[in-house]
Amino acid sequence: MNICIVGSGYVGLVSGACFADLGNRVICVDNDESKIKKLHKGIVPIYEPGLEEIIRRNVKARKLSFSMDLRQSVKKSEVIFICVGTPPKDNGEADLSFVETVAKEIAVSMPSYRLVVEKSTVPVNTGEWVENTIKVFNKRNIPFDVASNPEFLKEGSAIDDFMNPDRVVIGVKSKKAREILTELYRPLKAPIVVTDIKAAELIKHASNSFLAMKISFINSIANICDKLGTDVNEVARGIGLDKRIGDKFLNAGIGFGGFCFPKDLSAFIRIAEKAGYDFGILKEVESVNLDQKKMVLKKIEEMLWNLPGKTVGILGLAFKPNTDDIRYSPPLDIIELLKKEGVNVKAYDPAAMERTKEVFKKSVKFCKNPYEVAKDSDCLVIATEWNEFKELDFSKIKKLMRQPNIIDGRNIYDPAEMKKLGFKYTGIGRR
């Protein structure tokens, strides 16, 4: 099929590259000139394992190309995926203005039948808005369908998630749209859940909110474990082996972040509110997540007593390992809290340094490696569970630090071992 992907970010680039790899001809469009220029030069603007290789292969095979010209790209493609950002407004609602702009452009460019698919995460009823918008601007009455096909990939393992999904969700109104999308996804051999458009839109928000709820739940258990002096990892293992619950998303830590959970959670709370329902559980999920970052500050204070003038080293800036994405990243919130207290902050991340430097400029000392962070620090905080941090030379770290204090914000070390090495150690829900 000839496919146009509008919005070449984390979702659009991965989807475009994977659809091309599955044998389609794909044009990835973006209105960010610098992104498209980089892609034309063979530079992938985001860090995602395996993406560069798959892009290179498909560009070479002439199955994947990049463009800033949405109108021409729509003319050449029968299926158009909308993958633009849907960032939160101040009140938590999703800002759908990029989606509207794209819908208008598609409406005036379609030469014949087009299937317009929302892949961005959007509130329920967005499909109707997209359809109405296209109708209004589609002066020549060209036939079209709108469908919803939410994306469930995770940054850091996005290619594998796209190619081997647990399920593909397709929300459609017409048989034609259903046939096109089931044919497109057939090579993946994944279960395909076909619903109406509203249900598909709801599935995405409900899934992300449920996962966020699991994280806030285990973080609450961790806070109880802290008070009672037992180990949350043991509790999580005991819970997670129950197949009805499952062991995924039961890692206690400094809270969830990224461009999905925080914004989708607040958007879902607002969607429910507009529909006349007070989604109290999700409000609590949000507030536990906010408190989790403040709790880290409290733990640092318990270790260091007075904070002004002390130096804290942060290992990990991305919201999770294997990505350079720092949007709504908990480590960044923790740095903000520390700076407000007059703490000197040093930091290192294997992939997210450049992006974080743009945020904090010179107010944070960015280091070349974890050892440079440790040097003369009063406390180290493990904020992202990169594999690199699981293999550090701790006797070297201890010698470099001013005081051997470690807050393991992702519970990646063995508390007994860290104490044996001479550190004052605390994890999240385990000491």
Ligand code: NAD
């Ligand atoms: P992103 O910011 O990385 O990418 C969005 C891209 O859209 C940007 O490159 C931007 O320049 C482009 N864009 C905006 N307006 C445009 C326009 N008018 N024409 C062409 N391009 C335009 O965002 P993302 O992380 O890829 O997320 C996109 C959507 O997918 C969001 O709704 C998000 O919630 C959802 N989603 C994200 C993930 C994830 O892990 N990042 C996973 C599942 C779903």
